[in-house]
Amino acid sequence: MPFSTLSELKTRLDAGDISAVELARQYLERAEKHNPALNAFVHLDAKYVLAQAEASDAYRAAHGARTLEGLPIAIKDIFCTQDGPTQCCSNILKGFHAPYDAHVITRLKEAGAVLFGKTNMDEFAMGSSNETSAFGPCRNPWNSDCIPGGSSGGSAAAVAAALVPAALGTDTGGSIRQPAALTGITGMKPTYGRVSRRGIIAFASSLDQAGPMTRSVRDAAMIGEAIAGHDAGDSTSVADAPEMNWLAACDRVDMQGLKIGKPKEYFIDGMDAGVREAVDAALAACEKLGAEIVDISLPNTQYAVAAYYVIAPSEASANLSRYDGVRFGHRCENPDDLLDMYTRSRDEGFGSEVKRRILTGNFALSSGYYDAYYKKAQQVRTLIRQDFLNAFEKVDVIATPTSPVPAFKIGEKTDDPLTMYLADIFTIALNLAGLPGLSQPCGAVHGLPVGLQWIAPAWREDMLLGAAAAYESATDWSTKVPQGFGGET
Amino acid sequence: MDIDVHKVAMLSRIRLTNDEAAELGPQLESILDYVDQLQQVDTEGVVETAHPHDAAMPLRVDVVTNGNRRDALQSSAPNTQSGLYVVPKVIE
């Protein structure tokens, strides 16, 4: 039961085999038992979870079930919720209670979901290992010496260990897909503008997008369908996005006629041999399912990380200026004067990775450097977008490894920010281009999961879901579970 | 690349001890050295992308939708008095 998918749980709820309260209790018990070892949840209020489950059972009895009725879904600590704290795993927001729900939280509530605690993450989503969290690192259920990936590490670990059947994450440069890959689950980053950003604490506004982290492709579609849609409160939420049938897209079982692009720049020297083997094997499996593998080139991909580490910190440097100790958040004790209040509150409130990015961003934007850094990065962004547009003239979807390496050891890369930044080398380009991407499990190296990344044209999440669902139905990587969490058969 | 870390820290309104500055300086420099590979790209005449999609801005009708929620909105404020936010004296 614990390692069931959302769709399986929905079937059992709809059949009356189990109530939302019973389901909530089971996951609460698991979380209570296993969270101390994983540190996946930074806030979990059993009473609040059960109250929602009771309300859901009552709603079902009175009106019938909504699309996510009674299903527990964990929330990354970056989503503002009226209930409970929203702290973005930062000391600067310690104890902060948002007086509003994020748009996607409202959507989940309207779909009948039971909000199941706040999950650990890198502070302000800045990191690829969950090690920058003010609440301490989160651990990988497959090997507790290892990181779960980041920044949505808590959501990934919680779903991988089945402390909850599904979770929400956010993805600015790979923060859903990379931890999904490293913990053996499915994670989807929708097209930029598909899901409202309102009420999600901003990291880099032109890149951020929320998405599901689940145990199956169909589960990702279920949540995607619930949270997607226009929001007049987010000017970048697209009003005329093409309509799409999320669930029907998952019915695909073969790949007849599907052209899969294999970009040579994503199979590079220095990547883990086991990862490369697993992804090659996955592509061979796709060929067997009828797909045509087409060699393509995305020549500007090599500059994606560099462009990203100008654009994301620049936007972040401004987005994080509001944490000034005036209207909310941490203020230092007894400031000498205004400047002291600003500089000391922010020194005490922000961790070192956040400071590094704020400083990088402010340097890149500062007078005399803007053209060489910010403007140049935006021009390269155009070229990266163009690469994808050119590629999608020839192929339907693109397949790549999600991460060049499997989960690494906690502490292994913390001394060298730059090596850490390269962890997102395969995921960053599509954020710059605003495209949808999905990672699903496709193998293992030394007992650690490997992720296969799918990339589709803008607004074609159905292409991602179709290809991933077909692959999932033909292999059993999605059904693998980590040892020690009661899922062994 | 030579960076005046203290100047950038001041722009960022973040206090840095000398030790922190000594550590951050080289880190920023290595990040920016890496980023410098962007200079290899020929971007002559390439337009800049600020937004991933070519969309226009939606507009809001001019109708008041927000009432007074001062108490709720100030509940997480570090220091208020009679509905005003209190900060150390602003010197002009």
Add this chain to the structure above:
Amino acid sequence: MSWETVIGLEVHVQINSKTKAFCGCSTTFGADPNTQTCPVCLGMPGQLPVLNTEAARKSALTGLAINGQINLESKFDRKNYFYPDLPKGYQITQFPVPIVEFGHLDIPVPDGIKRIGITRIHMEEDAGKSMHEGLDGVSHIDLNRSGVPLMEIVSEPDMRCADEAVAYLKQLHQLVRFLNVSGADMEKGQFRCDANVSVRRFGEPLGTRAELKNLNSFRFIKQAIEYEVARQIELIEDGGEVVQETRLYDSVKGESRSMRSKEEAHDYRYFPEPDLPPLRISQQELDAIRAGMPELPGALRARFETEFGLSSYDADVLTQTRELAVWYESLVAAHPADPKRCANWMANELLGRLKESGLNISSSPVSALRLAGLLDRIADNTISGKIAKDVLDAMMASGDHADAIIESKGLKQVSDSGAIDDMIVKVMADNPQQLEQFRAGKDKLMGFFVGQVMKASKGQANPAMVNQRLNKLLKG
């Protein structure tokens, strides 16, 4: 040694929309502190801006009125700086691509008119208010104004003296009120001016400029600029150099001081606002905005002069605001026989009385229709102009019809020749000496007799008839 002054002006005009630029909070002035705030204008985590249609429309309208180029695609940017009244730590503004560029305004100068270039109009959000007075070691922040929409109107450095700067500002002030894009109440900070001032010897390149901040009355603007010009000339003549800096004018002391803080020069780190896609206005939308443009002050003034035969002085007075012009036109519509009489009575009598009572044309107790009613009684000789002034006083006080007041106070003009003759005979009998002198040829005494008869009639005798009968009877 002769000096030339160079002045460019940046004017922040508060757009008179009901709600703020990027959120649905009210912009009503004078509310309790922080009661008109929301998560967006408080810069709370995860909150996003959505632009107010009226801010865009009114900015475009102003751009059309100054013959500017309206950019059908304009962009928003972030201007970064820390200040407690700036919640997000950045101001949303427009930097490289504003909504309006390349406009101009023609201003009156002693020898005709002068064209002042307008570089740009961009939209931005206002900051909140910091209060320091009477507080010990702390400041208080009210964010009701945070996010209120502004137009920043930036001129070319085309003005050459304080008077030209003031003329430009008055013209602009009148324009934005005419367009109904701003209340432009300077006391409420709805029309705020920063002046960039430099001096140079004639024929030399531009000198270093100082920026004078927050000049909030026409009088102070003139004083501040004149003070600054004198300061700079004296500085240079003493062998010093002007430094580029921001200066704050103290209207009480009549001098300015430097606001430059030592810690850093401003580095605003502008970059494109990622939360807002480009603002696009279609040609059709722009045409519709243009179609709704009211007649502008210059055109209206010219029309009043030609169509109604007004003096340029009266035309100017009656086109100071759109309300005045509209009021005058409804007055003429109700009293079409004599537009000049309408202008005289409105400009000299009514406006003077309103000003004395601290009222304005919109709060006038006498409507255009009622004033026309009074003018009708002058035209048909029911009362004299002199009596009419008393009647207007009574109308101001009671709000009554002219006719009701004339009736109840018995002010009807005496046009009965028998009654007038009786009064004349009595005046002649009471003033035999003057009568003798008149008859001896002292024609000037005619005025004396008219005065005496009018006095005897308590001003109610028809003056034309008094003249006519006197002419006859005095001669004997």
